[in-house]
Amino acid sequence: MGIEIIKNIFRFFLLLALQILVLNKIQLSVYLNPFLYVLFILSLPIETPRGLVLVLAFITGLIMDMFGDTLGMHTTACLFVGLLRPGMIKLISPREGVDYFKPSLQHLGLPKYLVYAGVLVFVHHFVLFFIEYFRFAELIHMFIKIFASSAFTLILILISQQFFSRSKSNS
């Protein structure tokens, strides 16, 4: 349990640093804004109380907002991820009786993890870009951005999951 907490704290700082110092600086296109930091909320241990997930999501979003001057945007988007996470976890639970598993690519397999991460990333990006645009005239741009960026974030999540699981099995 103690190791799990330290691991999550480490993941929190690593992902936020990566997001703020690297991914936010790479200006690929107006339609491609990856937000890999959501992976922190996705990979919190399954037994984390739902309320705590919500509070952690709130804090994560607030820090992102602080560095991006987007006060409230990431906070709201992360809150929705925290709200829907328990339901998604119930949906992907292997079967009755098995109550311990890690929400990771390694433990869930590609199809289930793709559903889990895909839905939550899409919700996060939808809320985020909906607030960012909030203008009827730019609806098409908004949807292009939501789909393109969600796909991009998802690819980054899968790559980093692959990377982490491999380094773990080596050690």
Next chain:
Amino acid sequence: MRNFINFVIRSWFFILFILLFGVSLLLLFSNNNYHKAAYINSANNVSGKVLEAESEVTDYFALKKANALLAEENARLRSQSRSAYEIANKKFFEKDDTIHLLKYNYTAAKVINNSTDRRNNYITLNKGSLHGIKPQMAVISPNGIVGVVKDVSQNYSTVLSLLHKAVRVSAKLQKTDNFGSLAWDGTNPDYAYLRDIAIYVKLKQGDTIVTTSFSDIFPEGIMVGTVDRLEEKSNDAFHLIRVKLSTNFSSLTHVYVISDFTRAERDTLEEKTIKAVEHDANGN
């Protein structure tokens, strides 16, 4: 009552969500309010320091380009300075000119955070209230306009980039003085759109667009960009002009913050007029 308590206990998770959601909505609206300064932003002590440390490293990669840009500007300013002129008419010339009043002061600042790929882009500068920066001051680069100061802390300030939904700039054709309103459409950071210029105004590619004197933020005549092409728009009395912005937002390093010494006077006068008009309207 019992039912209510049962409900609260059963759905405390949802109530916690509503509570936090309320807080984040509050933050969201306070950020959009321009008269109220936000404190959770990239200009605060923690984020400002982190971003500054990061830009210390990454700035080296942009050094060559930044130097060339500043050297070019120096050359341009030198050719405008007094030493570049010769007195042509030896009979009459002004010695110490007191007609001109100093109106603008320029403060150099360094960009420590910037983006061009968001719908609403912000810039963070390494100068703040200690250096005389105040909200609503204009920010320009050696090449043209950049944005408007939003929030200020002691050592840092955040700027609404021209590439922001809320920024509109009053701009005109340098040749003919026809003016319109310029805004970014959220797609390509190299181009913005100028509206409200009547269809009878003759335009051609490459015509210079500068700021007007109507703006209460930018001084008159600051370079905005050049006419790139006219968008086809039927049934309308106005052009829709795609403007190639002269500022390269993706490689912004050094900028100037402009303080206007007559600003306070102008603001109080305009406020007084608006109040008087409102008072009249209420009276009748």
